[in-house]
Amino acid sequence: MSEIPISWFLTLSAVLFALGVAGFLFRRNIVTVFMSIELMLNAVNLSFITFAYYFKRVDGQLFAFFVMVVAAAEAAVGLAIILTVFKNRATLNIDEVDSMKN
Amino acid sequence: MDSFIVISLIKVLVVFAVLMTTLAYLQWVERKVIAHIQVRPGPYRVGWHGLLQPLADVIKLITKEDLLPSYVNRPLYILAPFISVTMSLLAISVIPFGPRIHVDGYSTWMQLTDLNIGVVFILAASSMGVYGIALAGWASNNKYALLGGLRSSAQMISYELPLSIAVAGPLLLSNTLSLRALVGTQLGGFWHWNVLRGPFPQIFSFIIFLIAGFAETNRVPFDLPEAENELVAGFHTEYSSMKFASFFMAEYANMITVSCMATLLFLGGWDAPFSARYGSSLVPVIVFAIAGLILLYHGVNFERKRDQCTFPVFGVIFLLTAAFFLLPVVQEWLLPLFWFCAKTGAILFAFMWIRGTLPRFRYDQLMGFTWKFLFPAAMLNLLVTGFLVAWF
Amino acid sequence: MDVILFLIFAIIAVVCAINVVVQSHPISSAISLVGVMGSLAILYLLLGAEFIAAAQVIVYAGAVMVLFVFVIMLLNAGAEVRKGRSLVVQLLGVPLLIAFLALVAYFVQRLFPSSVTVRFGGFTGGTAQAIGRALFTTYLLPFEITSILILIAIVGAIVLARKEMD
Numbered sequence: 280m281s282e283i284p285i286s287w288f289l290t291l292s293a294v295l296f297a298l299g300v301a302g303f304l305f306r307r308n309i310v311t312v313f314m315s316i317e318l319m320l321n322a323v324n325l326s327f328i329t330f331a332y333y334f335k336r337v338d339g340q341l342f343a344f345f346v347m348v349v350a351a352a353e354a355a356v357g358l359a360i361i362l363t364v365f366k367n368r369a370t371l372n373i374d375e376v377d378s379m380k381n
Numbered sequence: 382m383d384s385f386i387v388i389s390l391i392k393v394l395v396v397f398a399v400l401m402t403t404l405a406y407l408q409w410v411e412r413k414v415i416a417h418i419q420v421r422p423g424p425y426r427v428g429w430h431g432l433l434q435p436l437a438d439v440i441k442l443i444t445k446e447d448l449l450p451s452y453v454n455r456p457l458y459i460l461a462p463f464i465s466v467t468m469s470l471l472a473i474s475v476i477p478f479g480p481r482i483h484v485d486g487y488s489t490w491m492q493l494t495d496l497n498i499g500v501v502f503i504l505a506a507s508s509m510g511v512y513g514i515a516l517a518g519w520a521s522n523n524k525y526a527l528l529g530g531l532r533s534s535a536q537m538i539s540y541e542l543p544l545s546i547a548v549a550g551p552l553l554l555s556n557t558l559s560l561r562a563l564v565g566t567q568l569g570g571f572w573h574w575n576v577l578r579g580p581f582p583q584i585f586s587f588i589i590f591l592i593a594g595f596a597e598t599n600r601v602p603f604d605l606p607e608a609e610n611e612l613v614a615g616f617h618t619e620y621s622s623m624k625f626a627s628f629f630m631a632e633y634a635n636m637i638t639v640s641c642m643a644t645l646l647f648l649g650g651w652d653a654p655f656s657a658r659y660g661s662s663l664v665p666v667i668v669f670a671i672a673g674l675i676l677l678y679h680g681v682n683f684e685r686k687r688d689q690c691t692f693p694v695f696g697v698i699f700l701l702t703a704a705f706f707l708l709p710v711v712q713e714w715l716l717p718l719f720w721f722c723a724k725t726g727a728i729l730f731a732f733m734w735i736r737g738t739l740p741r742f743r744y745d746q747l748m749g750f751t752w753k754f755l756f757p758a759a760m761l762n763l764l765v766t767g768f769l770v771a772w773f
Numbered sequence: 774m775d776v777i778l779f780l781i782f783a784i785i786a787v788v789c790a791i792n793v794v795v796q797s798h799p800i801s802s803a804i805s806l807v808g809v810m811g812s813l814a815i816l817y818l819l820l821g822a823e824f825i826a827a828a829q830v831i832v833y834a835g836a837v838m839v840l841f842v843f844v845i846m847l848l849n850a851g852a853e854v855r856k857g858r859s860l861v862v863q864l865l866g867v868p869l870l871i872a873f874l875a876l877v878a879y880f881v882q883r884l885f886p887s888s889v890t891v892r893f894g895g896f897t898g899g900t901a902q903a904i905g906r907a908l909f910t911t912y913l914l915p916f917e918i919t920s921i922l923i924l925i926a927i928v929g930a931i932v933l934a935r936k937e938m939d
Contacts, residue, residue: 281774281775281776281892281893282775282776282890282891282892283775283776283779283819283890283891283892284885284887284889284890284891285885285889285890285891286878286881286882286884286885286886286887286889287779287783288779288816288820288891289881289885290877290878290881290882291783291786291787291816293874293877293878293881294787294790294874295786295787295790295809297870297873297874297877298787298790298791298793298794299790300870301794301866301870302793302794304866305794305862305866306794306853307853308799308850308853310799310802310803310841310844310845310848310850311793311799311802311853313841314793314799314802314803314806314841315793315794317806317833317837317841318790318793318806318809321809321810321813321833324813324829325813325816325817328817328820328822328825329820329891331820331822331896331899332820332821332822332891332895332896333885333889335896335898336898337898337899337903337904337907338907338911338912340822340824340825340899340904341904341907341908341912343822343825344825344828344904344908345912345915345919347825347828347829347832347833348832348919348922348923349919349922350833350837351832351833351836351837351923351926352919352922352923352925352926353926354837354840354841355840355926355927355929355930356926356929356930356933358840358841358844358930359929359930359931359933359934360933361844361848362844362847362848362933362934363933363934365848365850370850371848371850372853457800457804460804496823497823497900498823498824498826498827498901501824501827501828501831501901502827504827504831505827505830505831505835508830508831508834508835508836509811509830509834509835511835511839512804512807512839512842515839515842515843515846516804516842518846519800519842519846527846530846531843531846531847534839534842534843535843538835538836538839541835541836545831558901
C-alpha cells in the first residue's frame with residue numbers, strides 16, 4: 280500500500296492545469312492572469328517529472344528545468360511590461376486596456 | 382527501526398535546546414563584545430556580568446502586551462514571523478556538528494539528518510526566508526514598514542546571487558552536495574580545508590561568501606532596512622512582544638546558519654587543524670586553562686568590588702572545563718564539537734566585531750556594490766576555479 | 774506511507790491552486806501559488822527528482838514569486854472588483870471544466886493502469902551529478918540558448934522599466 284499509482288500524479292497535473300486555464304480565462308486582474316500561467320507551467324513540470332520516473336530517464340527532469348528557466352525569464356519581462364502598462368494606464372484590469380478595440 | 386526514531390527524537394531535543402539557549406546567549410555575547418569595543422562594560426548588573434540578561438529579556442518580551450493593530454492585514458501579519466523563524470530553524474537541521482559517535486552500543490552521526498542535496502537545501506530555506514520580511518512589511522499597512530520590507534527583500538535576493546556562486550567554488554573542489562561528505566573531503570589538517578587546498582585556494586570565495594552572508598542576514602554594514610534612525614525599525618515597526626522576538630530569533634538563527642555554512646564549506650567543519658599526534662587534543666585544555674588563570678588573576682586584582690567574587694568563580698569553572706577535556710571518554714565527541722564551535726564562534730565574533738566597527742551602507746551603494754562588484758567578482762572566481770579544477 | 778504523503782501534499786496543492794483562482798486580492802493569490810510550488814517540490818522528491826525539487830524552491834518559489842510579490846506591493850492595486858459576467862460563462866464555466874478533467878482522467882487511467890506505481894526511492898537517477906552530466910553533454914545547446922535567453926530577459930526588463938532619459 281506504500282505505492283502510488285502513476286495515474287494519480289498525471290491526474291493531479293491535469294487538475295492543476297485546468298485550474299490554471301480557469302484562472303487565465305476568468306480573472307480580470309493582469310497579475311492574477313500571469314500567476315495562472317505560472318500555475319499551468321508548474322502543472323506541466325509535474326507531468327514531465329512523472330514521465331521521467333516512468334521511463335527511468337533523467338531527460339524529463341531536464342525538460343522541467345528548462346521550463347523553469349524559461350518561466351523565470353518570461354516572468355521578468357512580463358512583470359516589466361505590466362509595470363509599464365500600469366505607469367501609462369493606472370489600471371491593472373485587462374478590460375480597461377482596450378484603446379485599440381474597434 | 383524504533384531505535385532510529387528514539388535516537389532521532391533525542392537528537393532533535395538536544396539540538397533544539399542547545400540552539401534556543403545559544404540564540405539567547407548570542408545576544409548577550411553580542412552586547413558584551415560591542416560594549417567592550419565601545420569601552421563600556423555592557424550588561425553587568427542583571428546576574429553576574431549580565432549573564433541573566435537574556436532571561437530578563439525573554440521574560441520582558443513574553444509579558445509585554447501582544448498588540449494586534451486593527452489596520453493590519455491579519456492573516457499575513459501573523460504568518461510573517463512564523464515563516465521567518467521556521468525557515469531559519471529548518472536550515473539548521475542538516476548541519477553536521479561532528480563525526481560518528483558511539484554511545485552505549487548505538488552509533489549515530491552528530492547531525493539530525495543528512496540529505497544528498499544538503500547545500501542547496503540550506504540555500505532553499507534561506508530563499509524562503511525572504512517571504513517573512515516581505516510579508517511583514519506589506520501586512521503592517523505602514524509606509525515605513527513597507528519601504529523597509531521591500532528594501533530588505535530586494536537586498537536579500539540580490540545578495541543570494543554572489544552567495545550561491547561563492548558556494549559553487551568549494552563544491553567544485555569537493556564534488557559533493559551532501560554536507561557530511563563535504564566535511565569528509567576536508568579531513569586531515571588545515572591544508573586540506575577548502576579555503577587552502579586544491580588547485581585554487583578558495584580564499585576569495587570565502588570572503589565573498591562572508592560579505593554576502595552579512596547582507597543575507599541584514600547585519601551591519603548592510604542593515605539599512607532595519608536601522609532605527611533611518612526607517613523607524615523598518616519591517617518590524619508594527620510588531621511587539623513575541624512576534625518581534627521571533628524576528629530577532631530568526632535573524633540570529635540566520636547568522637548561526639551562515640557561520641556554520643562557512644565553517645563547513647571552507648574551514649573543514651569539525652576537523653582539527655593539525656592531527657592529534659602534534660597535540661591538537663590538548664589545545665582546548667590549554668585555551669580553557671589560560672582563560673581560567675586570567676580570570677583568577679583579575680579576580681585577585683579587581684577593579685570593581687563585584688569582581689572580587691564573580692571572577693574567581695568563573696576562573697574555577699573554566700579550569701574545571703579544561704580538566705573535563707582531559708577525560709578520554711568524552712574526547713571522542715567533545716573534541717570535534719569543540720573545533721566546530723570554535724570555528725563557528727570565530728566567524729560569529731567577526732560578525733559582531735564588524736557591527737561595532739563599520740558604518741552602514743546607503744541603499745544605492747549597497748545595491749551597486751552587489752551588482753557591479755560582488756557578482757562579477759564571484760563569477761570570475763568561479764571561472765578561475767573551474768578552469769584550474771578541469772586542468773589539473 | 775508514500776500514499777499518505779502524496780495525498781496530503783496533493784490536497785494542499787489543489788486547495789492552494791483553487792485559492793489562486795478564487796481569491797480577490799492578488800497578494801493572497803501569490804502566497805497560495807507559493808504554497809502550490811512548495812507542495813509540488815515535495816511531490817518531486819517523491820518522484821526521485823531531488824535536485825529539481827531544490828531548484829524549484831530556490832528559483833521558482835524563492836525568486837520568481839518574490840518578484841511577483843514585489844510587483845503587487847509596488848503597484849498596490851487592491852482587490853479585484855467583479856462586474857459584468859455573462860450568464861453563459863457563469864453557467865457553463867465550471868461544468869465544462871469538470872467535463873474536461875473527467876475526460877483527461879479517463880484517458881490517463883486507460884493508458885496507465887494501477888499496476889504502474891511510484892515508490893519513493895524507485896528512481897535514483899535524479900542526483901545533481903546525473904543532471905549535471907546530462908545538462909552539459911546531451912542538452913548543451915538548450916543550456917547555452919537559455920543562458921542567452923536569460924540575458925535577453927534581463928536587458929529587456931531593464932529597458933522596459935527604466936525612466937525615460939530626456
